[in-house]
Amino acid sequence: xxxxxxxxxxxxxxxxxxxxxxxxxxxxxxxxxxxxxxxxxxxxxxxxxxxxxxxxxxxxxxxxxxxxxxxxxxxxxxxxxxxxxxxxxxxxxxxxxxxxxxxxxxxxxxxxxxxxxxxxxxxxxxxxxxxxxxxxxxxxxxxxxxxxxxxxxxxxxxxxxxxxxxxxxxxxxxxxxxxxxxxxxxxxxxxxxxxxxxxxxxxxxxxxxxxxxxxxxxxxxxxxxxxxxxxxxxxxxxxxxxxxxxxxxxxxxxxxxxxxxxxxxxxxxxxxxxxxxxxxxxxxxxxxxxxxxxxxxxxxxxxxx
Amino acid sequence: xxxxxxxxxxxxxxxxxxxxxxxxxxxxxxxxxxxxxxxxxxxxxxxxxxxxxxxxxxxxxxxxxxxxxxxxxxxxxxxxxxxxxxxxxxxxxxxxxxxxxxxxxxxxxxxxxxxxxxxxxxxxxxxxxxxxxxxxxxxxxxxxxxxxxxxxxxxxxxxxxxxxxxxxxxxxxxxxxxxxxxxxxxxxxxxxxxxxxxxxxxxxxxxxxxxxxxxxxxxxxxxxxxxxxxxxxxxxxxxxxxxxxxxxxxxxxxxxxxxxxxxxxxxxxxxxxxxxxxxxxxxxxxxxxxxxxxxxxxxxxxxxxxxx
Numbered sequence: 072x073x074x075x076x077x078x079x080x081x082x083x084x085x086x087x088x089x090x091x092x093x094x095x096x097x098x099x100x101x102x103x104x105x106x107x108x109x110x111x112x113x114x115x116x117x118x119x120x121x122x123x124x125x126x127x128x129x130x131x132x133x134x135x136x137x138x139x140x141x142x143x144x145x146x147x148x149x150x151x152x153x154x155x156x157x158x159x160x161x162x163x164x165x166x167x168x169x170x171x172x173x174x175x176x177x178x179x180x181x182x183x184x185x186x187x188x189x190x191x192x193x194x195x196x197x198x199x200x201x202x203x204x205x206x207x208x209x210x211x212x213x214x215x216x217x218x219x220x221x222x223x224x225x226x227x228x229x230x231x232x233x234x235x236x237x238x239x240x241x242x243x244x245x246x247x248x249x250x251x252x253x254x255x256x257x258x259x260x261x262x263x264x265x266x267x268x269x270x271x272x273x274x275x276x277x278x279x280x281x282x283x284x285x286x287x288x289x290x291x292x293x294x295x296x297x298x299x300x301x302x303x304x305x306x307x308x309x310x311x312x313x314x315x316x317x318x319x320x321x322x323x324x325x326x327x328x329x330x331x332x333x334x335x336x337x338x339x340x341x342x343x344x345x346x347x348x349x350x351x352x353x354x355x356x357x358x359x360x361x362x363x364x365x366x367x368x369x370x371x372x373x374x375x376x
Numbered sequence: 377x378x379x380x381x382x383x384x385x386x387x388x389x390x391x392x393x394x395x396x397x398x399x400x401x402x403x404x405x406x407x408x409x410x411x412x413x414x415x416x417x418x419x420x421x422x423x424x425x426x427x428x429x430x431x432x433x434x435x436x437x438x439x440x441x442x443x444x445x446x447x448x449x450x451x452x453x454x455x456x457x458x459x460x461x462x463x464x465x466x467x468x469x470x471x472x473x474x475x476x477x478x479x480x481x482x483x484x485x486x487x488x489x490x491x492x493x494x495x496x497x498x499x500x501x502x503x504x505x506x507x508x509x510x511x512x513x514x515x516x517x518x519x520x521x522x523x524x525x526x527x528x529x530x531x532x533x534x535x536x537x538x539x540x541x542x543x544x545x546x547x548x549x550x551x552x553x554x555x556x557x558x559x560x561x562x563x564x565x566x567x568x569x570x571x572x573x574x575x576x577x578x579x580x581x582x583x584x585x586x587x588x589x590x591x592x593x594x595x596x597x598x599x600x601x602x603x604x605x606x607x608x609x610x611x612x613x614x615x616x617x618x619x620x621x622x623x624x625x626x627x628x629x630x631x632x633x634x635x636x637x638x639x640x641x642x643x644x645x646x647x648x649x650x651x652x653x654x655x656x657x658x659x660x661x662x663x664x665x666x667x668x669x670x671x672x673x674x675x676x677x678x679x680x681x682x683x684x
Contacts, residue, residue: 076491078575083488083500086481086546090503093543096526097518104521117525167413170406185414191648192421193604195622196641199629200424203638209436210423236630253417302509310513313606317629328513335517336611348517359509366505 101352105129105345113339132346142330142347149327152240153308156247157301160255163248164300168259173268186260189253198317201246205235205318238321246318247311251304258303262296263289295365302362309355327351425645428638435635445639454639462617463624464643466534470609470620471602473538474545479594481542482549483587487579489550490557507544508551515544516611523612533614540608545601549594556590557583589662596655603648 103117106124110116118124135142171182189197204211212235215221224230224241235242266289274284312328331351334344431440442448447455454460485504489497507515523536530536560583568582569575584591606622613619619627621644628637 078579079488079491081488082484082579083492086485086488086550087500089481089543089546090500090507093519093522093539094503094507094515097515097522097543100522100525101514101518104525115521115525117521119526163409163413166406166409170403170410174403174406175410182410182414185418189417189421191600191652192645193606193622193625193641193648195606195625195629196424196645197421199625199637199641200420202629203424203427203435204420206436211420249417249420306509306511310511310607312513313626317626320630331513331517335520341521345517345521348514352514355511355514362509363502363505366508367501 101345101348104342105132105349107342107345109340109342113341115341115345128342128346129349131343132350135347136350142327145325145330146327148324149309152244152247152326153305156244156251156308157305159244159248160252160304161297161301164252164256164259165297168256168263172260172264183260186253186256190257194250195313195317197250198246198314201249202236202317205242207234211235236318236320238319238323240324243315243318243324246314247308250314251308255300255304258296258300259293262293262300265296266292295368299362299365302358302365306355306358306362309351421645424638425642427635428642430635430638433634435633435638445635446643449636452634452636454636454643457636459616459619460624460636460640463619463621464640466618467603467620467622467644468647470534470537470541471599473534474541474602475595475598477538478542478545478549478598479591482546482594483553483584483591485546486550486553486557487583490554491575504547504550507547512544512605512607516540516607519543519608520611531614532612533618536612536614537609537618537620540612541602541605544608545598548597548601552594552597553587553590556587560586589659592655592658592662596651596659599651600648603644 099119100117103119104115105128106121106126107118107128108116108125134140136146137143167186171179171186175182201211203209206212212221215235221230221233221235229241230239270292271284271288274288275281279287310328310331311326312332315324315326315329318324331344331347334340334347338344426438427435428445429441429443430438431442431444433439445453447453450456454464489500519536519540520532523530523532530539564582564586565578568578573582604622606620606626609618609620610623610626613623621640625637625641
């Protein structure tokens, strides 16, 4: 034990107590309400004692997210939206991060500021900006029409009618990409910036083609950072309900987050909402733990350095 | 013609294949992609700001210039519409509360955990990282259920909102302070202790002054996280008087709003940018003489994991 152990403990205790009281207990509240019951007025009655748990609501929630269930459509749609949005974000984010990290030269500082700037603009404001632009007489609507992009998308069945804000899958996915891609680019930038130029040069000198050097040297070296970035944007997308609400508002595009939000904030079935949150958390736990491992490894590295 | 010129000409006119194989070629396509991305990411917001200065009621086209929606309009402007004005004030009050609670609490926790060592620090570290990986909606649902059941005595409202935001901000503060602590190293602290300083003096007179840049950065990040937070604030809101700016935008974006909503968002953005500039100035002043990359780059990478 180090000198003055008591002082260190006294310093840490308020924070530890805070996290225990408000983070761990809050999570346990979801469990207790999900495994709890409701009064005749549909007020949730949490069962704090595991021995009293009632599995009824969790069972209903599990059935709801399985094929044929009430939220199956929203669940499937969420998975598809997130996969497409993450793929598009990578397609946009990787070149941008690569250029900024390795080729930007004297523009590097300016670019870095431009890439970080969206962090300082409220997410809701960035979505709101698109509701201005995609309104029927908005600038983006006019530009997309002038470029015939709207008729092109209609002809392949990706756009239904002319109203971009009226329940279009394309609009919601693009909004998700717009909203989350800055959070992917920064970890990508950090990962790519770390790669030593000489390693790539060595691969080229040893006869690797540019593509070979990229796939066999750059990609493996950037893998951890890239995966962390993907999880970082995928997790909040799974809990997103405000992006589809602002950009579409139609049940055609509602996501898992909309379903949970509807039960917990809107409807009377808060216990079912809690149970659904539990089911979603169980699904996301894999992602959460993979990211946690990266974070822990990063921290240890930082502490060693 | 000299041979160099010939070679140069040949390289310029060279086949696409040769160009692609030249590792020192200028990546024009990448440059274009990057700058297009920057335009795409910022122009919509700039246009939303532009519409805030409209003379007319349109939020979708430019209509002259005026400050009507900031304070000119006697009923609908941010300054005169009580719902917009109170959202702005409430956002700022909440951010101030979060900063005042989260930064000292997180700094103490980071310092304490460092000295603690021992068995408990492992689990505490995991719990500390959990808020960073928990989707906001799940966290908000948990908090909401907590304050409507077991912690019903606190109830929903400003206190609950502040507690919720402090809880996820705390982890960020600890990470930032800890990152700085790692660069200080144990030598300084041990030297002070060897010279007879009791632990509290080590903290107060040695570590804390060295930690000031991290504390400044923490204030900024706490402010930014609170201002930007929508989900937790909405779930823990107790009614109209605890509505924040993002909640107001969410409620009115698809209704029948006027550019006053753009004006409100613009004011909020202005406040965030002012905070950023102020924090940058402070950070720079505090780290003067440290040759470790530009202060801007350091400040920028602080946010590199914004799990929101």
